[in-house]
Amino acid sequence: MRPSHKASRSSEYAVYRCRTCKHHFKVVSARPRIHAYLSIGVFLLILAGVATSFIMSSDPEAEYQPRIDAKDPVALSKAQTGAKQGDPQAQYDLGLTYWQDANYAEALPLLRAAAEAGHADAQYLMGMAYLEGQGIVQNYRGAMEYFNKAAQQGHLEAEYRLGIFHRDGLSTPQDREQAYAWLNVAAAKGHPDALAARDRLAMAMTGEQIVRAQEASAQLHDKLSGKNTSPALPATAQPVATPAPTAGPPPTQPRP
Secondary structure, three states: OEEOOOOOOOOOEEEEEOOOOOOEEEEEOOHHHHHHHHHHHHHHHHHHHHHHHHHHHOOHHHHOOOOOOOOOHHHHHHHHHHHHOOOHHHHHHHHHHHHHOOOHHHHHHHHHHHHHOOOHHHHHHHHHHHHHOOOOOOOHHHHHHHHHHHHOOOOHHHHHHHHHHHHHOOOOOOOHHHHHHHHHHHHHOOOOOHHHHHHHHHOOOOHHHHHHHHHHHHHHHHHHHOOOOOOOOOHHHOOOOOOOOOOOOOOOOOOO
């Protein structure tokens, strides 16, 4: 075999001529396959990068980073001063900094103080402390109380957790309709896990239960958004009491 003068310019195959039988043969080139494999490999790497970035962006813990740098002594001193003065944001920032260092003895008093002052992120983090038993004895009831406080302020993660608590009956009677309502609210805000959890829950519910749950979810959404779903009647629409007829003289009979 030797290369033929009829060799194609295409890189897909090469033409050879047999010295004995004088016939020409086409032999498929391996280059296109190599290029195809390389292209597929590059595509998979890009896809893996996109998936990794999506997972990192949907990590709930990534949303709760402290506003202070623990390595900055000036910022740390300001946060400590603010926390001593009762500033809920400073208490939360400082508490979260200790929390991320697993210094729960310092973190929990600060987070609890911020939570009692109405700080939604601190309420959520206290709920997580009770849920996971970090720095405190695990207690589902305590976790649900803090999740409920944060959820009532529209905290996305707390709304999702509250739906899971009602779904699984953690420290509360199992209530699929209430669970669906909270998960539906969280899903409407774009929670990455609430949508899938809500749809799985719906598969175990009847049509009537889903309808009631959706109505409860709409009312809950309006409540958290500050909307009034039951406006009062105008003053002109109020019923007016009709006075009772008074007794009077009997009607006179006409004379014949």
